[in-house]
Amino acid sequence: MRRHCYRYIAGIVICCAIIAVGCMERPVERIPVKVVSAGSLLYPLSKAEAKYEELHPDIDIQVEGHGSIQAIRQVTDLGRQFDMVAVADASLIPDLMYRPVDKTNKNYTDWYIPFGRNEMVIAYTEKSRYHDEITPENWFEVLSRPDVRVGISNPMLDAAGYRAMLVAMLAGEYYHDMTIFSRLMGDHFSPPLTIEDNDGIQTVRLPQVLKTTGSKITVRDGSIFLLSLLEAGGIDYTFEYRSVADAQGFQYVPLPGSINLKSDEYRDFYKKARVILGFPRFSQIGSERTGAPIIYAITIPSTAASVEETREFAEFFLGMSHMGDRGWPEPLNDSPAFPWSTEIGGASE
Amino acid sequence: MEAFIVIRILRAGLIMMMLFCLGTGCISQTPASPSPPVTVPADDYRNWTLTISDGTTRQVYSLAELRELPAVTGHGFAVSTVGIKYGPYLCKGILLTNLLERMGGISDGDQVWISAPDGYLWVFDYEQIQGKGFITFDENLKEIPPPPLRILLMYEMDGAPLSYNDGGPLRVAIISEEKGVITEGSSWVKWVDTIEIHRKSQ
Numbered sequence: 001m002r003r004h005c006y007r008y009i010a011g012i013v014i015c016c017a018i019i020a021v022g023c024m025e026r027p028v029e030r031i032p033v034k035v036v037s038a039g040s041l042l043y044p045l046s047k048a049e050a051k052y053e054e055l056h057p058d059i060d061i062q063v064e065g066h067g068s069i070q071a072i073r074q075v076t077d078l079g080r081q082f083d084m085v086a087v088a089d090a091s092l093i094p095d096l097m098y099r100p101v102d103k104t105n106k107n108y109t110d111w112y113i114p115f116g117r118n119e120m121v122i123a124y125t126e127k128s129r130y131h132d133e134i135t136p137e138n139w140f141e142v143l144s145r146p147d148v149r150v151g152i153s154n155p156m157l158d159a160a161g162y163r164a165m166l167v168a169m170l171a172g173e174y175y176h177d178m179t180i181f182s183r184l185m186g187d188h189f190s191p192p193l194t195i196e197d198n199d200g201i202q203t204v205r206l207p208q209v210l211k212t213t214g215s216k217i218t219v220r221d222g223s224i225f226l227l228s229l230l231e232a233g234g235i236d237y238t239f240e241y242r243s244v245a246d247a248q249g250f251q252y253v254p255l256p257g258s259i260n261l262k263s264d265e266y267r268d269f270y271k272k273a274r275v276i277l278g279f280p281r282f283s284q285i286g287s288e289r290t291g292a293p294i295i296y297a298i299t300i301p302s303t304a305a306s307v308e309e310t311r312e313f314a315e316f317f318l319g320m321s322h323m324g325d326r327g328w329p330e331p332l333n334d335s336p337a338f339p340w341s342t343e344i345g346g347a348s349e
Numbered sequence: 350m351e352a353f354i355v356i357r358i359l360r361a362g363l364i365m366m367m368l369f370c371l372g373t374g375c376i377s378q379t380p381a382s383p384s385p386p387v388t389v390p391a392d393d394y395r396n397w398t399l400t401i402s403d404g405t406t407r408q409v410y411s412l413a414e415l416r417e418l419p420a421v422t423g424h425g426f427a428v429s430t431v432g433i434k435y436g437p438y439l440c441k442g443i444l445l446t447n448l449l450e451r452m453g454g455i456s457d458g459d460q461v462w463i464s465a466p467d468g469y470l471w472v473f474d475y476e477q478i479q480g481k482g483f484i485t486f487d488e489n490l491k492e493i494p495p496p497p498l499r500i501l502l503m504y505e506m507d508g509a510p511l512s513y514n515d516g517g518p519l520r521v522a523i524i525s526e527e528k529g530v531i532t533e534g535s536s537w538v539k540w541v542d543t544i545e546i547h548r549k550s551q
Contacts, residue, residue, distance in 0.1 A: 039430065039431035042431065064433075065429075065431035065433070066429065066430070066431060067430050067431075070430075073467075073468075077467045077468060078467060153430075154535070156535075157430050157535050158430055208460055208462075208472040208474070209460070209472055209473070209474040209477070211474075211482075220484065220533075221428075221430045221484075221533040221534075221535055222429075222430035222431055222432070224430075224431060224432040224490075225432075225484075225490070225492075228490065228491070228492075229492070232491075234492070278472065279462070279470055279472055280470065281469065281470055281471070282468050282469060282470075283468035283470070284468050
């Protein structure tokens, strides 16, 4: 009887060991939700990713950052599979994604959800020359001083770059001083960038290769490089999205609503400035960039793999966005409407 | 006798439990929504060609013909607009300047437009064609003075033919003799198939 008991106990021990091995050594397969996003959304997405994965350990949110156009092109032109696209210019989604997927009759998407807005600000640090003098009223005077170095992203590559130019052009209209753009930027390129007036629309045409003269203006491919230079004291000020300056902990000067590209109220005024890029970097989209409010949006492409999981994450992300926080685009007034939870399932334009 | 029956029942239960545990431990889970494989063209470049033109002259090269031209190897390392690093790579291919020489060379004020079938276009000016005017970083993305740089049309990366996913069969690479020199990735055009020389005089 005792021998039988030993066998019984030994059996239980073996069984427990097998259970332990089964539970401990087997890698947990997580369902990936692949997000391709604008660079200025990487910080909010990293916050949402961390919280969501804590709540849903079976989901693996994978985020890849690009410029907004490149983010969309990953899906449409490069055939890569992403479950969610998040961009810093809502108009790009209908422009570039409302078209059929190759060899099918369904579009890449037929809807998008606008969820936030941003604004252009002037970021600086304690090392920036005249940082104790700069205000929302005199920023263009300070930035125009000969010994002040200003950074902008390459307008060919980064929406923040052409938006910086649009702000400087609109400042001329707003402050009734049409020399602001040339003093601040235009005169410091070779050849100089000049403003043409086309039927009341101020237009700057960029050359194919943007070359600066002297050290007044520094152009880099993306914000990340400008903020690094700003921190190191290589430049004094840079045009930046408010949410990015916030997320990175930089001080900034807010700009008047008429020129900061934030508000729907000034939509018509923003349209008075236009940048024509030196060449169409992407044949799928033209070279004209006209002033407009900066609106963020997401969509789930029809080519997505993990649709249900992505919808749940999208609702979570937009819910966090709607609450607003430091480093996030400012939430829009209306709560986001999810096309999958309505009967019509139509576009959210 | 009764105890013996109980033990036999327990033993049978144990065996079944062990089999169940083994089963659940060994069967791999599959994701609820498996990702279908990314569809890319096969790395078969027999019909691929590179066209180079300047408005009056036009040359067309197959990959085999390009591989017969003098090859150069150098270190390449790129960074995307959001700071993602790609590399370091050992890049092998043809110098862009060598290919341009076969078209009569270029002069100050000329531009070279390099494009790909995916719709991407990048423009280099004379200074850049000479390897100047690029921003360079160290591996920590701290800006450094640019060492001598050259523009390569790369067909081999790290000793293997350039795959489609890496921009094959032909991709622009900005190369250096030094390891760890990072350049901005915007000019690293993938899938290059067209080079246009825009002459200032035209």
